[in-house]
Amino acid sequence: MGEMIAHVGRWVLPVSSLPIEEGAVLVAGGRIKAVGPASEVLRGFKGEVRQHGTGAILPGLVNCHTHLEFSALAGRVPPQERWEDWLWLTLTATSKLTPQEKNEGIRRGLQALRDTGVALVGDISNTGESLPFLEASPLDYQLFYECLGFDLLDLSRLEEAFPFFTTSQVNENRNISAAAHAPYSVSPALFKAVKRWNKARKRPQCLHLAESAVEVKFLTRGDDFFKKLLQARGRWVPGFSPPGLSPAAYLHSLKFLGPDTLAVHGTQLQAADCALLARTGAWVILCPRANVYTGAGTPPLPELMQAGVPLALGTDSLAGNHDLNLFGEMLWLYKKYRRHYPEGRWLRLGTLQGAQALKREKDFGSLEPGKKAALGFIPLSRERRFWEELYANGAAGAWQWLN
Numbered sequence: 001m002g003e004m005i006a007h008v009g010r011w012v013l014p015v016s017s018l019p020i021e022e023g024a025v026l027v028a029g030g031r032i033k034a035v036g037p038a039s040e041v042l043r044g045f046k047g048e049v050r051q052h053g054t055g056a057i058l059p060g061l062v063n064c065h066t067h068l069e070f071s072a073l074a075g076r077v078p079p080q081e082r083w084e085d086w087l088w089l090t091l092t093a094t095s096k097l098t099p100q101e102k103n104e105g106i107r108r109g110l111q112a113l114r115d116t117g118v119a120l121v122g123d124i125s126n127t128g129e130s131l132p133f134l135e136a137s138p139l140d141y142q143l144f145y146e147c148l149g150f151d152l153l154d155l156s157r158l159e160e161a162f163p164f165f166t167t168s169q170v171n172e173n174r175n176i177s178a179a180a181h182a183p184y185s186v187s188p189a190l191f192k193a194v195k196r197w198n199k200a201r202k203r204p205q206c207l208h209l210a211e212s213a214v215e216v217k218f219l220t221r222g223d224d225f226f227k228k229l230l231q232a233r234g235r236w237v238p239g240f241s242p243p244g245l246s247p248a249a250y251l252h253s254l255k256f257l258g259p260d261t262l263a264v265h266g267t268q269l270q271a272a273d274c275a276l277l278a279r280t281g282a283w284v285i286l287c288p289r290a291n292v293y294t295g296a297g298t299p300p301l302p303e304l305m306q307a308g309v310p311l312a313l314g315t316d317s318l319a320g321n322h323d324l325n326l327f328g329e330m331l332w333l334y335k336k337y338r339r340h341y342p343e344g345r346w347l348r349l350g351t352l353q354g355a356q357a358l359k360r361e362k363d364f365g366s367l368e369p370g371k372k373a374a375l376g377f378i379p380l381s382r383e384r385r386f387w388e389e390l391y392a393n394g395a396a397g398a399w400q401w402l403n
């Protein structure tokens with residue numbers, strides 16, 4: 001059971017319910033036991049009371065989209081105006097990394113996530129290299145093993161092309177999923193094999209969807225950029241003809257989308273795509289700072305909100321963002337939409353909704369009895385606007401874990 005500890009702060013943000021002034025969170029044995037006004041929670045309480053003072057107690061964050069394997073590229077790929085340029089630079093820089101550099105990057109990336117308040121991360125891996133690091137870290141994770149194969153036209157089972165999926169560890173570890181990279185790098189057969197594998201194990205899946213204008217062009221009427229890229233990598237399919245559909249409509253035609261699916265970026269989604277995604281229950285994972293960094297554009301937030309698409313947040317990788325601090329994404333959204341949406345909405349996207357997207361809301365995403373005691377504290381003054389200061393202080397690295 002463990003010793004009972006009460007964390008008391010000027011504000012407690014359960015996320016699943018309204019902020020509490022002069023609140024307290026009771027924890028024991030790594031779980032939350034009670035949340036409420038300190039005057040109620042502490043009545044008759046005999047255990048240790050930790051007063052954290054002026055600031056907010058809040059749940060650990062959920063970053064739904066990183067590529068820890070690219071962390072070693074930090075500072076090596078500058079922001080670009082054209083997404084295509086960013087992709088070429090990233091592919092070139094990645095090919096020059098040594099295994100030691102990659103491993104050191106994964107270690108540093110994980111530490112950066114931890115230091116900025118992330119309790120649960122959805123990490124994309126092309127190789128499985130980040131898995132031992134994730135297993136050894138205090139963070140919880142969902143590892144998305146990313147499959148590419150534009151030319152895998154006849155694949156029926158993932159195991160035929162990806163030995164990673166033949167191990168018993170992968171079958172037994174529910175924190176491992178299969179992922180499809182993107183519509184321009186995955187064949188219809190591979191999309192179907194990824195879906196089948198995840199569905200049989202009830203695991204979430206993800207893909208990069210509608211990230212760039214050139215992706216939309218490639219699927220609707222064909223484009224030389226991806227043709228050349230695929231030819232250079234020996235993956236081009238001679239005679240390929242574009243499906244003539246938007247990325248979302250194309251994935252829907254392959255029956256890939258559903259509540260189990262995290263569609264990452266969505267920068268180029270149109271209103272009709274948003275309506276389609278909402279009908280399927282698919283999640284869109286917003287990485288707005290990363291989209292600006294890579295030259296992809298900005299996600300159509302009003303259309304997504306209007307359609308009722310479930311949303312969560314990610315930072316993407318250090319090849320395509322300034323840092324892995326999810327508060328940076330919240331602050332960006334807060335500043336852009338401060339007059340349009342409730343100011344606390346962005347914390348919800350970075351906590352509870354992320355946990356729901358990754359199907360881990362039983363343990364993460366809010367301060368509620370029974371959930372894991374993954375909580376932290378951000379000091380605040382009383383002078384500035386509450387939410388602005390919370391996001392800004394979080395983005396400046398003020399997070400403190402409460403153990």
Ligand SMILES: [Zn+2]
Pocket residue numbers: 065066067124208264316317
């Ligand atoms: Zn990504």
